[in-house]
Amino acid sequence: MVFDGISRAIDNLSIWETDVLKNIFQMLRVNPYHRESSRVAEMFSMIVPKYDFLNHLFSFGLDFWWRNKLVELLAANKRGALLDIATGTGDVAFAAAKKWPFLSIVGVDFSEGMIKRARAKALEQKLDKGVRFEVGDALKLSYSNRTFDWATMAFGLRNVEDYEAGLREIARVLKPGGKLLILEFSRVKNPILRLLYVAHLRLIIPLFGRIFSQGEAYSYLAGSIQDFTTHVDVCGLMTEADFRDVRQIPLTFGVVSIYEGICRV
Numbered sequence: 001m002v003f004d005g006i007s008r009a010i011d012n013l014s015i016w017e018t019d020v021l022k023n024i025f026q027m028l029r030v031n032p033y034h035r036e037s038s039r040v041a042e043m044f045s046m047i048v049p050k051y052d053f054l055n056h057l058f059s060f061g062l063d064f065w066w067r068n069k070l071v072e073l074l075a076a077n078k079r080g081a082l083l084d085i086a087t088g089t090g091d092v093a094f095a096a097a098k099k100w101p102f103l104s105i106v107g108v109d110f111s112e113g114m115i116k117r118a119r120a121k122a123l124e125q126k127l128d129k130g131v132r133f134e135v136g137d138a139l140k141l142s143y144s145n146r147t148f149d150w151a152t153m154a155f156g157l158r159n160v161e162d163y164e165a166g167l168r169e170i171a172r173v174l175k176p177g178g179k180l181l182i183l184e185f186s187r188v189k190n191p192i193l194r195l196l197y198v199a200h201l202r203l204i205i206p207l208f209g210r211i212f213s214q215g216e217a218y219s220y221l222a223g224s225i226q227d228f229t230t231h232v233d234v235c236g237l238m239t240e241a242d243f244r245d246v247r248q249i250p251l252t253f254g255v256v257s258i259y260e261g262i263c264r265v
């Protein structure tokens with residue numbers, strides 16, 4: 001009860017209205033969170049050069065472990081096809097190729113900059129045989145119905161303009177019985193940890209984002225995480241999009257979760 005009350009207060013924390021914080025945010029030029037596709041694609045293309053470095057920095061290196069956990073759950077010990085949606089610079093696709101060498105993997109993202117970087121990394125890591133990268137929109141995938149046995153999406157769902165449509169599109173390209181694994185930020189339940197987490201999101205990420213990369217983009221990312229983790233029920237969305245046996249697996253005190261579901265259609 002008490003925990004819930006404090007937790008809600010942190011969610012509703014009116015950080016915009018507190019004078020001191022308001023000044024800090026103005027200094028950092030934190031912008032409200034909008035996720036129109038064209039804006040998101042342009043923003044991700046701008047942050048490509050430092051994207052991997054800042055991911056590892058902001059997550060204290062935990063992002064490697066989170067992606068590996070995701071890939072382990074594929075349990076892909078037979079031949080088949082995997083689609084990694086919102087693949088970015090390809091780290092999930094590479095982790096999957098290393099763990100499950102018989103997979104044929106396609107990584108898709110609508111940011112040309114991200115895909116260019118992913119292709120360069122595939123060559124550097126000599127993984128270009130099993131992994132192919134394509135520019136494409138998660139809301140309008142160019143693949144036929146029932147093409148893939150597995151689908152993954154790491155830190156992508158919250159950036160997609162229409163969550164429901166994105167999940168329905170994944171269900172369309174998966175075979176019946178195919179597995180979807182989503183890795184996303186989630187709600188930290190412990191109020192003390194949640195407060196630290198919000199401070200990390202709202203202060204540290206925009207500040208370091210501004211020092212090393214594009215401040216506006218990192219303010220967007222921090223805002224998108226807070227908004228998504230407070231308001232979005234991923235399991236409910238997956239169930240509505242025709243996935244069954246949907247479950248959430250929280251990692252690192254719930255900072256992120258893996259959402260698993262099996263395609264019905």
Ligand SMILES: C[S@@+](CC[C@H](N)C(=O)[O-])C[C@H]1O[C@@H](n2cnc3c(N)ncnc32)[C@H](O)[C@@H]1O
Nearest residue numbers: 044086087088109110111137138154155156159
């Ligand atoms: C935070 S990054 C995650 C990248 C990668 N999966 C990872 O684990 O680091 C989000 C990615 O989603 C992509 N994205 C967002 N909306 C998309 C859409 N509608 N179609 C394709 N890619 C999209 C962005 O371009 C960006 O590369």
